[in-house]
Amino acid sequence: MRPRPRPSLGTRLKRLAFVLIVLGSAAGALATLLLSAQVFERLSRADVQVDALFLARRPPSSATLAWQPAPPGADQPDGITLEDIRQAYLLAYSELTYAHGSGDTTGLPGRLGGRALREALAATSPRSGALLLDWEHRATPLGLLDRRTFRLRDELWTLRALPGPDGWAEPVARRETRTVTLERDGGVWRVTDWRVTAVQTPRARAATPLPTGSWRAVTVEEWSDWTREDWAALLRRVRRAGLGPVALTMPAVPTLNTGRALSLGTRLARQQGVAVIVTFSSPLTLENLPSRVTAAVQARGALALRPGPLPDSAPNTARALEILRAAQPLPLITEGAPVRVEVAPLIAGTVTGAPTPGAAFLLPGPPRLPWKQEAYLQAVAALPDQGWIAPGLDALTDPEGQLTPLGRAALGR
Structure with missing residues (x-):
């Protein structure tokens, strides 16, 4: 056999170039994979931090912390200083919520110091990704210990939950009493010590069923800036038309005016003999419990709280209903049947999208197509004698309080 001819220099160079290209491509692919993993990890961490920041940023509300009467003889600061203390104290809880949810503890020294800071750092390291919430603070100002040290006693609700495979696991809500010390350093108040002195785990009370069969309710939106004259x-119009109760839809982002308007409207309605239902459009979750409790406290004396759609039959939804029933004073109205059998005794009534005995019916708005109007009014007039919630007052009455065709059909007049 003739020996294989030795490859030429050009051939060897081509082979070498091919090998280098293959190795370079493999190295590039590996580098891209590693970089993509790092980018994905950073994006995931950023998403977690954004979610934690959203929870920590609570909307301003007059019911977030309510000062109780001070003990006689206590040395109290002026009103501006007391407001600075209130904001610093609540901001410390916001920093804790963010740190527990995101694992980022760099912001904790903002309003925490001393023993409180050391405990907070220990509780969030290693990263837990836990849910930590607080609401309905009732603080008693115990007074100034010296020119830069203030002490208070606070009764508040807290909720803690750990991450699990299907959402939050083991949620625990309790009513705590804390003694808190704040110190001012460089013009900034910081929590330096807080001690839990008492703990209660209130049980949810069974509900008394509401007579929703007599409801002729009407939904009202965009009322956060209303004055006394607007409510009057x-x-x-509601009383003249024989309607009630009034279902006030909470805005997606409550403001300080929302709380004031809600308290004013509920009080004036009660004086006029008109019941109020506080309603939410977003689904009920453990994360948004504070907003529901805050609204219920602001609307104390209202007929009921409608906390929003129930997202599923998971235990967390049932647990959220149990905590909500225990933590605020209003009966609960749910959209659809309760999520679990054990929660049913806590529910005062239900709202459904179809005429159902014993439930309030969501009355649809009039159709826009003229040729459908007559059939729609006949269907409304043929409804069984049961309660309903109309989409808006203008669909039922004119500005003078006179009934529209829909109002006459729905009220049987």
């Missing part, structure tokens, strides 16, 4: 005009 609404209540006159």
Whole structure:
């Protein structure tokens, strides 16, 4: 056999170039994979931090912390200083919520110091990704210990939950009493010590069923900036038409005016003999419990709280209903049947999208197509004698309080 000819220099160079290209491509692919993993990890961490920040940023509300009467003889600061203390104290809880949810503890020294800071750092390291919430603070100002040290006693609700495979696991809500010390350093108040002195785990109370069969309710939206005159005009129209209760839809982002308007509207409606239902459009979750409790406290004396759609039949939804029933004073109205059998005794009534005995019916708005109007009014007039919630007051009455065709059909007049 003839020996294989030795490859030429050009051939060897081509082979070498091919090998280098293959190795370079493999190295590039590996580098891209590693970089993609790092980018994905950073994006995932950023998403977690954004979610934690969203929970930590609570909307301003007059019911977030309510000062109780101070003990006689206590040395109290002026009103501006007391407001600075209130904001610093609540901001410390916001920093804790963010740190527990995100694992980022760099912001904790903002409003925490001393023993409180050391405990907070220990509780969030290693990263836990836990849910930590607080609401309905009732703080008693115990007074100034010296020119830069202030002490208070606080009764508050806290909720803690650990991450699990299907959402939050083992949620625990309790009513705590804490003694808190704040110190001012460089013009900034910081929590330096807080001690839990008492703990209660209130049980949810069984509900008394509401007579929803007599409801002729009407939904009202965008009322956060209403004055006393605005509320008076609404209540006159409602009473003149024989409607009630009034279902006030909470805005997606409550403001400080929302709390004030809700308290004012509920009080004026009660004086006029018109019941109020506080309603939410977003689904009920453990994370948004504070907003529901805050609204219920602001609307104390209302007929019921409608906390929003129930997302599923998971235990967390049932647990959220149990905590909500225990933590605020209003009966609960759910959309659809309770998520679990054991929660049913806590529910005062239900709202459904179809005429169902014993439930309030969501009355649809009039159709826009003229040729459908007559059939729609006949269907409304043929409804069984049961309660309903109309989409808006203008669909039922004119500005003078006179009934529209839909109002006459729905009320049987």
